[in-house]
Amino acid sequence: MSNLEIGFWSFPVLLGMIFLRAPIGLAMFLCGIGGLWLATGSDSMFLAKLKSESYSTFSSYSLSIIPMFLLMGQFATLSGMSQALFRAAESFLGHRRGGVAMAAVGACAGFGAICGSSLATAATMSRVALPEMRRYGYSGGFSTATLAAGGTLGILIPPSVILVIYAILTEQNIAKLFLAAFIPGLLAALGYMITISLYVRRHPDAAGTRPPVPMAERMRALADVWPVLLVFGLVVGGIYLGWFTPTEGAAVGAAGTGLLALASGNLTWALFKQSVISTAIATAMIFFIILGAALYNSFLALSQVPQELSAWVVGQGFSPWLVLTLILAFYLVFGCLMDSLSMILLTIPIFFPVVTQLDFGLSAEGFAIWFGILVLIVVEVGLITPPVGMNLFIINAMDRDTPMLATYRAVMWFVGSDIARVVLLVLFPSITLFLL
Known part of the structure; x- marks a missing residue:
């Protein structure tokens, strides 16, 4: 053989x-x-x-960024940032029909900017938002579906561990990938909010209402999110402005969130050790x-499998857009069965040499960045696609009273929003590359 x-x-x-x-x-x-x-x-x-x-x-020095971002997420959870983000978003949106669900999505987007993990974002925000959604009469399936979808923002909005891995595998600039992910991340959050609005119009009994919050209280809640803005601005802004490398930025972010958690009074010595051990365990799993x-x-x-596969695809004369569509469909299906990190590590060395041989009218760097964002999005869609989306099981484990079938039915609205966003980004690469 x-x-x-x-x-x-x-x-x-x-x-x-x-x-x-x-x-x-x-x-x-x-x-x-x-x-x-x-x-x-x-x-x-x-x-x-x-x-x-x-x-x-x-x-590899580049991989040292991973434990730093993971530790930053651990400290961010302890510092109370998730609660502050949700309270601020809820004070502005909560009185609208479906507003508490929209606030949960907004808080997931904010927390994703300092966490970098979908599963951690979904689990953390569920502990904060689920009780509030139940308090104001939101149905179980709609609540769990919203939080499962919102959790996917954790890995798309920079900084993102998966984007770091993709950058290393394809030898791309990490800062440029972070910048390219910004607009698709905002589109994802906006798309989810529009989906929530449409869902509650179609199912008015799925969401209750809450009284409006006075403007003074809104301003106080908004002022409480300054630590999130500080950490995000320092880490991401510092990387873009060249103050420090992405690895150094991750270390600065971990130190900053650690100091904020200490100042909040939530970071005891026991919790510090637990955070370090949890980070070490997660890092060891990722490194293996x-x-x-x-x-x-x-x-x-x-x-020679990647080379032969690339030569075969080019030799068949397939349309570049057909090849791209088939690859994205593959990611969408298998993203239901595997976690995003494993999918990226397993498939990028195979698919990337294939697609780089095709002409999409973009520069080599522009195509690599655009393709990376598309892959990241469709892999994340797999996390909420029935029947085995990982985010769905994590959220439902935190709300045992909600049947999984109810979550499946509601989450398909969010899957539809994701697919529409992927189509938009495929048709208009300039949306992804606009900030570069």
Whole structure:
């Protein structure tokens, strides 16, 4: 069997391991070292590759940004920023029909600007917003669907851990990717709010109302969100203005949110240790997935699968837009089954060489940034797509009284909004690239 055939056979083996509930990092690790052993036929060769990939992966300075952003999210939760964001948004929007749900989406967008994780954003904002939504008569399915969709903003609005990984894989500028994600992130939040407005018009009994808040109280609530603006402006603004690198910016953000959590009185020594340990556990999990993907992609490169696939697609004369549509559809389907990090690490080394051979009328850098934002969005849509969207299960685990079927029915409205946004960004790349 040729190396190319071994490479193609590795895909069904990998998917089979994933469907058998093997951790995705372990599945890629085993397929990688097994494939290298079969392709080289030498124990020393694949062991040498294991040593070199492990060292190059874990010694990468660029990857040190990941634990810093994760720690920043931990401290942001403790500092009370999520509560302040929701109170401010609710004071301005809560009296409208569906306004508390809109406030939850707005708070998710704000918290995503200092968190960088969809699952963490969804879980954190659910603890804050779910009781309020229930208090004002919002139906269970509508409430859980809103928070599941809002949670996806955590990974799109910069800073984003997944965008950092994409930038490293495709050798792109992290700051430019963060900047390109800004307008699509705002469009996502606006689209969700429009969806909420349409939903409550169609289902008026799904959302109650609350009395308006006096303007003085609104101003006080708005003033309480200054820590979020400070951290976001310092980290993202500092990166854009060249004050520090993205890695240094992540460290500044972690230190800043830590000081704010300490000043709020919520950061005790026990919670500090818990935050550091939780960050270490999450970092170890992410790094093992990255190592597994590095070994598997090293094997694929040796087997020439990406190169042969790219040559075959170009040789068939397919329309670039058809190829792009099929790739996005693939991400949309498999995003239901795998987490976004695993999807990016597994597929970008395969798909990116293919799409870069096609002509979309953009510069190489512009295309790479535009494609990265599109991939990020469709992978995140998978987190809320029934029947196995991960965000849906996390939110429903926090609201056991709501049947999963009710969440499924309501969340499809938000999936429709996401698909419309993807179509818009595909048709008009300039929306994504406008700020560059």
